[in-house]
Amino acid sequence: MDQFERLSQLPLRDDLRGQHPYGAPQLDVPILLNVNENTFGVPLDAKEAILKAVADELDGLNRYPDREFTELRRALAAYLGHGLVAENIWAANGSNEVLQQLLQAFGGPGRIAMGFPPTYSMYPLLASGTGTAYAAGVRGAGFSLSAQSAGEQVQALAPNVVFLCSPNNPTGTVLGLDVVEAVYEAGEASSAIVIVDEAYAEFAHAGTPSALNLLEGRPRLVVSRTMSKAFALAGARVGYLASAPEVTDAIRLVRLPYHLSAITQATAVAALRNSDALLANVEAIKVQRDRIVDELGQMGLRPAPSDSNFVLFGGMADPSSVWEKLLADGVLIRDVGIPGHLRVTAGTEAETSAFLNGMRDILAK
Structure with a gap:
């Protein structure tokens, strides 16, 4: 009997049977x-700063870390700019956990998350893990997605959560801000949370606008980022989002206590101080x-x-x-x-x- 057969004999959730884990x-x-x-x-200079910051935390590892990771939220807000403050920021162990927490708060049984494949393959897996139904929209030629098409699809499906990946993984293509605006407006009827996943934003060509420009006045809009790519910290597992403060309050209802270790927080803050x-x-x-x-x-x-x-x-x-x-x-x-x-x-x-x-x-x- 192989491992997959042994797994199938456990009382696994029905919607997880036959599924395979993510993995390259x-x-x-x-x-x-x-x-x-x-x-x-x-x-080297950033490495030395991170080592010192981590060393400074070692004497306090017998205590729980700052549950609100206040210093990190302030540092991330300063890095992003756009008038953001700590109350607009949330962070977790990689942007995957950020997205998972958003689905825990706004998805779940009886609710629908929507994406536009080909796109990040974790979206349906995160939806499955949180008991959220996943619906796939369609793209045009050359993996394009127009404002009109995206808006019409969202209006027709009335999802509770919409994922927009820009630059899109795996195609590398960016979405115009008109697409984000159209999806946000189309999601009004279903009060859809619109998540713009900007994991690769720092690599965009000069002049490419970020959805951070659209946050003001849009309480259902979330912009997700990561320190894995541009900051070369994939092993540190630090992802974050910017949103209206009420979105971060919603995530507090589902997050695990002390979910960001003191070591993670110290590493991320030191990296942000050496962002150049x-x-x-x-x-x-x-x-x-x-x-x-x-x-x-x-x-x-x-x-x-x-x-x-x-x-x-x-x-x-x-x-x-x-x-x-x-x-x-x-x-x-x-x-x-x-x-x-x-x-x-x-x-x-x-x-x-x-x-x-x-x-x-x-x-x-």
Whole structure:
């Protein structure tokens, strides 16, 4: 009897039977470009500041941390700007937990969450885990989503929660603020919470507006962010949101007590105080991202325009074979399940060159 069969014999919830957990391959290869990590790592000066901040917390680890993580909320508000204050901010162990807490508060049995695939694959899993039904909208050509189409779909379905990912994962494309406005207005009848997931916002091209600009006067709008990508802190697990204060009050009803450890809080605050050093690599990553788009296009492939730290590209008859051949060369990228497509993270110049050279060799053969 295999592990899956043993699991099926437990009194599992009916809606979880047959489901598979989220997970990208974790393989030991030289070049990891599959889960959109910041491959540049933490700069030395920021690392030293984080080490000191963590060391300062060690004597107090016998006590519970600040349940309201007040210093971190103030630091995040200052980082985001837009007139935000601590009362507008919430944080948790990665943006996945932020989204989960939002569904715990505003989703649940008898309620519907909506997304527009292809998009972040955790949305339906988070919905399932909270007993929330999940409905999939549709996109137009080139993974586009217009204000009119999005608004009409939301109005027709009347969901309780709507996920808008911008830049979108796995396509890398951004949404216009008119889409957010249209969805918000269309969700008025069902009092829908509209979540704009901006996990990759720092990598957007200059001049790309954030949904943070729309928060004022929209109490059902939430903007979710993370420190995993631009801040190179995927291992620290820090995600956060900005919203009207009443949204954070709602999350307090479902959060676990002391959910952010003192170590997590100290790490995040120190990182924010050294944001210039940590974010310096963002521009270098964007250069490699644009290089991938340009060079894959020159190879005759079809890369999607990207405002993220990754590129989705199509034009392959057998993407699984391409994935396997790259892996054999020590380069791990991601098969996201879109026919004819693969996704690659923009890494360092050397990592990006290894990927592009590998693609040239594969196409030449």
